[in-house]
Amino acid sequence: MNRGSRRQRAILVDDEDSANRWLAELLAAHPHIEVAAMATTTDQAEQLLLKVKPDLMFLDIEMPGRSGLEFLADTNPQLRVVLVTAHDQYALQAFELGACDYLLKPASAERLARTIGRICPDPRPAPGGSSPAEPSRLVVPTPLGARLFDPAEIAWIEAHENYTLVQCAAPAPHTVRRFLGYWADELDPTRFVRLSRSLIVHLDQISAVTRLSSDECLVQFANSPAELRLGRTAKRRLRQLLLPPGSADPDDSQS
Numbered sequence: 001m002n003r004g005s006r007r008q009r010a011i012l013v014d015d016e017d018s019a020n021r022w023l024a025e026l027l028a029a030h031p032h033i034e035v036a037a038m039a040t041t042t043d044q045a046e047q048l049l050l051k052v053k054p055d056l057m058f059l060d061i062e063m064p065g066r067s068g069l070e071f072l073a074d075t076n077p078q079l080r081v082v083l084v085t086a087h088d089q090y091a092l093q094a095f096e097l098g099a100c101d102y103l104l105k106p107a108s109a110e111r112l113a114r115t116i117g118r119i120c121p122d123p124r125p126a127p128g129g130s131s132p133a134e135p136s137r138l139v140v141p142t143p144l145g146a147r148l149f150d151p152a153e154i155a156w157i158e159a160h161e162n163y164t165l166v167q168c169a170a171p172a173p174h175t176v177r178r179f180l181g182y183w184a185d186e187l188d189p190t191r192f193v194r195l196s197r198s199l200i201v202h203l204d205q206i207s208a209v210t211r212l213s214s215d216e217c218l219v220q221f222a223n224s225p226a227e228l229r230l231g232r233t234a235k236r237r238l239r240q241l242l243l244p245p246g247s248a249d250p251d252d253s254q255s
Contacts, residue, residue, distance in 0.1 A: 008120050009036040010056040013045040013071075014084065015063050019105070023058055023084065026112050032122045042071040049075065056120060058103075061085040061094070072097045080119050091139045092146035102137060102148065111150070138186055140176050147174065151192070155205050155221040156228055157183050159198040169223050193241060195234040203241065 010033055012020040020038040027033050036052045039045040042063055048054070059081055061068035069090060072081055083094045086105040094102050101115045116122075138149045155167045159180040165173035166183075183192070183200055194200050201219070208220040217235045219228040230238060 007032055007034040008055040009034050009052060010058060011036055011045065011048050011052055011054045012038045012058045013042065013068070014060040015040050019060065019084075023107065026107065026109050029109065029113070030116050030122065033116065033120065042066040042068065045071065049079070055080060057081045058084050061087065061090050069093060069097060072099060082115060082119070088146065088148055091148055095139055102139065104148070140178055147176065151187055153223055154202050155224040155226065156202060157200040167224055167226050171225050173226070195230070195237045199234060201228070201238065206242070209238065209242065
């Protein structure tokens with residue numbers, strides 16, 4: 001039977017019953033997914049895989065006995081596995097082992113919905129047409145492990161030599177050893193626009209653009225206290241993207 005023609009069966013694996021119940025409540029908002037069973041150890045989960053034959057597994061990492069990562073390494077690669085944990089230092093290893101996504105506890109309904117929309121979309125047509133799911137969190141390796149970035153929380157990304165500065169909600173940006181091209185390849189180009197060779201801006205997060213002069217403007221963002229100053233070329237590029245089609249740039253008559 002085609003996956004899209006039936007409910008997707010999921011098992012939840014966490015050593016805390018309350019965590020399994022919380023996730024089951026969140027999944028109830030997705031009627032095309034059925035929570036078939038829950039387990040509190042990886043040994044129980046192994047038996048459930050044989051009995052239930054699920055399509056999805058939501059798996060905690062720090063478990064008694066065999067850890068979630070050890071269990072993930074032994075599972076069928078065809079099984080879609082989402083790691084759900086309170087610790088972000090295992091993200092890189094999890095993705096190397098084939099995890100589909102990595103959720104940090106406490107998982108929110110919005111974040112879970114993005115995961116479901118990407119790895120197990122509802123086959124029923126959405127009212128008014130469907131929209132693409134948000135991309136999953138991006139995992140960027142660091143010398144200390146990995147840093148996770150939710151694209152929805154990024155305001156802008158700026159190149160700085162061999163690094164990029166990623167501005168999110170904190171006043172100071174995160175410094176990441178990745179070229180700007182990495183982000184351009186991973187992010188939705190209709191939402192994350194490259195205004196110059198050294199700058200990518202998240203259009204959905206822009207809350208205000210203030211004209212400073214014919215050569216400069218100041219950009220403010222909904223989720224970040226930091227402000228971005230743009231020069232003439234980037235400013236004009238941004239205004240072209242924000243103005244309605246066919247509208248003239250008011251600065252053209254003042255330059």
